[in-house]
Amino acid sequence: MKYNKIDGQHFLNMVTNASIRLENEKAYVDSLNVFPVPDGDTGTNMSMTFTAAVQEIQSSKSSSIGEVSKIMAKGALMGARGNSGVILSQIFRGIAKGLEGKDEVNPYEFALSMLEGSKSAYRAVMRPTEGTILTVIREVGEKATEYHTDDMTDLMSKIVEYADDTLQRTPDLLPQLKAANVVDSGGMGLLIILKGMYEALQSGFQMAEKLEEKSFEEYVAARDTHTEITFGYCTEFIVLAAPDNGEFKEYLETMGDSIVYVGYDDITKVHIHTDNPGLVLAEAGKRGELTKIKIENMREQHRNLQETPDVHEEMKAEEVKVSEPKEKEKYAFISVSMGDGIKDVFHDLGVNFVISGGQTMNPSTQDIVKAVEEANAEYIFILPNNKNIIMAANQAKEISAKEVYVIPTKTIPQGVAALTTFNPEADAEANYDALMASLETVKSGSVTYAVRDTEIDGKEVKQGDFLGLIENKIKLVKRELYPLVEELIESMVDEDSSSITLFYGEDVKEEEFNELVELLEEKYEDLDVMSVDGKQPLYYFIIAVE
Structure with missing residues (x-):
């Protein structure tokens, strides 16, 4: 269908359809991770970021595209997870800036907003790398402003074409992509979003069908919380391959119980209670690429349920408060980590808040902001301990009105080294310099x-x-x-x-x-x-x- 202009409700429907498409295809985007390690999460991070953004505008009745995009940009900013999510939030922050003050826009005005999205994303990255999502949005913005049409559907068709062409060239710009025989995963996520926006216009705003995906909780019968747990770890994941002839299921039966083994098309979903999740994942990895990995300690959950039987919330990047000072302290520390033993180390080193997260589970900007706001201290130091969380930490710093210092720790050892360098008697700037210097002292x-x-x-x-x-x-x-x-x-x-x-x-x-x-x-x-x-x-x- 032809649209000479689009307003706020048109835009809302476009991004809603895009959100559904990305949610449906996030596992595919995850699978494009260059590194063959079991923590590729670009699609998941982008989908969770974009979903948070779209949720912010679902109840909006505004016809102003400037107002709707502004609210959405805020949702993306707070919901951003991982580097890919932060960059995506900055793209839509720039788009909102380009649409600011407008009730409706024509194709050229919308193309200019895409260019603003590119500029915003580049400003957010200290050392922009070509061959990534940045290249895709830049070329989309530049080419879209040079294309002349009075039809928004026609423009979005061209935008998808530009994005796809650029994405296919990313392996020529990044040798790592060529060696792994994949295109850039962030760029693919953006292409899926742009396709979803285009398809909404093309279809007259008929929404894409959300693929039904039963939770494992629906497959596994509810259990009495007082039942003895035989195997300690609830392990879930998806193998990006069709089910085999039954050999893997037979293997699973030797490794635990409560097995769910569901295959459809080229995807196999697995659930198992086991004492050796790593061995199960390693065996599964021989059959195909893995994604959506989740491991939970059921014995720990069992103990918590017995202590607080009315609590049934799933822990996802949840803040763990170690101390709640009655009077304002000079310093507070926020750290991100996975593994109960590692969390204990950070507690012992004086960290006030530990946010559960790291590989496969990046906390959102909102998660970090919440910990910052709850920290009752004059100066707050954040230790991300993961290169994919640093941008979200910096974004949280920008949002907060408090005195926040981000120490860009990329690993757990760097986080530990920084904490052992801290001097409670020194001033904040001296401590910042010392903690930054400590990053060079550990391998x-x-x-x-x-x-x-x-x-x-x-x-x-x-x-x-x-x-x-x-x-x-x-x-x-x-x-x-x-x-x-x-x-x-x-x-x-x-x-x-x-x-x-x-x-x-x-x-x-x-x-x-x-x-x-x-x-x-x-x-x-x-x-x-x-x-x-x-x-x-x-x-x-x-x-x-x-």
């Missing part, structure tokens, strides 16, 4: 597994391989876990090293781990070798060398 390593075949920096990776990462870059690939850990540590230790700390995950066997520690103590007799039961999922080891 960070981690060990996980590959969820798909690929090639990274000349290294051939097969599904199920163990991966050794240093500063979030893959350095080693092996079929055996402990030889990889030994070699990874050896590459991290130098003549200036004084200590090695291993945070071991929930899937590490205690006997094998103790043997590793003994070996390291003998090999590095001049270094302090320390271990922490981090209880983190997905990552067998997080390693700090100082």
Whole structure:
């Protein structure tokens, strides 16, 4: 259908349809993660961000496109998760700026707002990388303003065409994408949004069908909270492959109970209660790419339900308050981490709020803002401990009226090192400088597994391989876990090293781990070798060398 102009309600319907499309295809976007590690979450982050934005305007009756887009931009800003979500929120913040004060717009005015979206996104990124979502929105904005038409549907058709063309060229701009044989995942998420907006116009605002996806709770019968739990971890995930001939289901039956194994088209959903979620995920990774991974400690939930039987809220990036000072303190710390053992470490180091999150579960800007607002202190320091949370932390800082300092910690070891440097007697600026300097004093390593075949920096990776990462870059690939850990540590230790700390995950066997520690103590007799039961999922080891 032809529309010479669109108003606020037209725009609301366009982005609502786009939100449905992105929700339906977020697992596909997740699967485009360049790294073969089990935490690709670009699609999930973008979908949760965009859903939060659209929810803000669902009840709006305004016909002003400037007003509707402004409210939506605020929703995106507060709901932004991960770097991709923050960049998406900035795109729509710029679009809202371009539509400001307008009740309705023609195609050229809308094209100008897309260009504003590009400028806003580029300003939000310290070191913009071409071949990403940034390139896609920039070229869309530039080409859209050069296209002349009086039909919004025609313009959106061209915008989708421009976005798709640019997306297909992203592997030529980023060698990592070419090596992994994928296009940029953030750019794909944006293309899906633009397609959804176009399809709304084309169809006369008929909304896309939301794919029905039964929750695992509907498959698994409710249980008495006083029943003894045989297997401790509720593990859910999706394999981006059709079900096999039954071999994997037979394997699952040897690993736990409460198994749900549902396949449709090229997707297989799995639910299992097991004591070894890492082994299950590694085996599943041999059959296809994994996404939507969720692991919950049922024994812990069981204890909490017995203590507070009226509480039934699912914990998602929920703030855990350690102390509630009656009088305003000088300093407060907010940290992000996964794994009960690692959270305990941060508690012991004086962190006031721990936000549950990290790999696979990035907290939103709103989650961080809420912790900032609840912190009763003159100066507040935020430790993201993950490169994909730093932008949301900085966005929370911009929103808050309080004195907030973001220490851009990318790893758990960096977060711990920063806290041990803190001096409660020093002023805020001196502490900021000291904490920033501490990031250079620790080397960070981690060990996980590959969820798909690929090639990274000349290294051939097969599904199920163990991966050794240093500063979030893959350095080693092996079929055996402990030889990889030994070699990874050896590459991290130098003549200036004084200590090695291993945070071991929930899937590490205690006997094998103790043997590793003994070996390291003998090999590095001049270094302090320390271990922490981090209880983190997905990552067998997080390693700090100082």
